[in-house]
Amino acid sequence: MKPAISESLPLLVLDDGRPGHVNQSLAFARLTGREAVRCRVSFRHRAGKALSYLCDRIGLAVSGLIRHDDVAGPFAAVVSAGSDTWYANRLLARRLGCRSVALMLPKGYRLDFDLIIAQQHDHPPVAGNILALPVNLNWSEPAGLVSPEDDRPVVAVVVGGDSRHGKLDPDWLESQLKSVFNVCAGSRFWLTTSRRTGQNVEKMLRRFPFDYALYYSSDPRNPMGDFLQYADRLFVTADSTSMISEAVCWGTAAVDILPVIRTLPTGKTGRMLSGLQKDGYVHLFDGAPGDARRKVDLKSLLAEVRL
Structure with a gap:
């Protein structure tokens, strides 16, 4: 049974070794005010990914298809992006008794994750568990590498x-x-x-x-x-x-x-x-700069997410 909604439990972020995927999951944690615990995951065999699509379609949970770091809960949710993580996401969420959050549309897998955050350009179906955004999830903060030396723009x-x-x-x-x-x-x-x-x-x-x-x-x-x-x-x-x-x-x-x-x-x-x-x-850009300064407020778009 999944735990009651908790504002304090951390998220388990699955790491497939691809920074673009992991950073989206870490951004989700930052945007929702959660701590993140990272867990490396991969398929055990080259055929594992292909088999995972079939197993997922028929609702078969085969833990032997994946390898992952040892983890112990409790967690509010398992969060991941990328096709090398979505089957592991569902398996670990079931084992840990927490929610499953898929970032990007998990094509080829069943779409019954507790929450899917997809991009509008992937044309996700309309469903109560799918939130469509105009951009990828991301987080930004200064690194202190450069700053202006004068008042020139x-x-x-x-x-x-x-x-x-x-x-x-x-x-x-x-x-x-x-x-x-x-x-x-x-x-x-x-x-x-x-x-x-x-x-x-x-x-x-x-x-x-x-x-x-x-x-x-x-x-x-x-x-x-x-x-x-x-x-x-x-x-x-x-x-x-x-x-x-x-x-x-x-x-x-x-x-x-x-x-x-x-x-x-x-x-x-x-x-x-x-x-x-x-x-x-x-x-x-057409030879002259524009003035497109409107910004996507990701925190507001995720404000209704409850884990």
């Missing part, structure tokens, strides 16, 4: 890289950045790259006179929280739903999207950007 540039949704065209990005430097002349320019930024893109970026630049290839820290605290304008490449989500949830910067090729990406990233642009959260 800060223009921050966040560059991703190649993904399964498409490749970043360095020549096209270079032309856009030249426009950014031109139309935002007199500002301080900051830059950060990501783990996906290719060497050819980085080489191009080093030709620009950024006042502050952090290249992930040589310094794998994250100044995004500082950028969001201080920037007046934020330019983000259109390849990462996580970077875009963070940009439209925190700070007061106007957010412009830099397409990685001459058109917006298709698929879920394109659907997400179209929705955010329509609702005034982002502006698609």
Whole structure:
């Protein structure tokens, strides 16, 4: 039997080794005011994931399919994101007698988790246990890596890289950045790259006179929280739903999207950007910066969540 709703019990966050997934679960804990206990999980065998879909469909709980750290409750809920965690989520929640929370739409599995927090661009079905958000869950706070040295406005540039949704065209990005430097002349320019930024893109970026630049290839820290605290304008490449989500949830910067090729990406990233642009959260850079400063208030959207 699941415990009564408790405001004090921690969350068990399942860790599949993918930071983008784990960070969403940790953000959920922060946004709901909960402590988080991390637990590594994985399938025992290569065929385990395929078998988990079948077992889940017929309601069969096979603990031998997964391996995980030793854990002991009580917990308010098991929380996880990503297809390598959802079967483990259901098994552990059942064993620990707590609720199950799936982040992102758990395609291929039954949708009867206690709570599913999905993204609108995945077109989740309408159901009482599904909360659809316009962005990925995220949390941001300053890291103390950079701060303004004078009263000039800060223009921050966040560059991703190649993904399964498409490749970043360095020549096209270079032309856009030249426009950014031109139309935002007199500002301080900051830059950060990501783990996906290719060497050819980085080489191009080093030709620009950024006042502050952090290249992930040589310094794998994250100044995004500082950028969001201080920037007046934020330019983000259109390849990462996580970077875009963070940009439209925190700070007061106007957010412009830099397409990685001459058109917006298709698929879920394109659907997400179209929705955010329509609702005034982002502006698609067209040679002139926009003034899209509206922010998604994740805490308010999660205010009704009870665990």
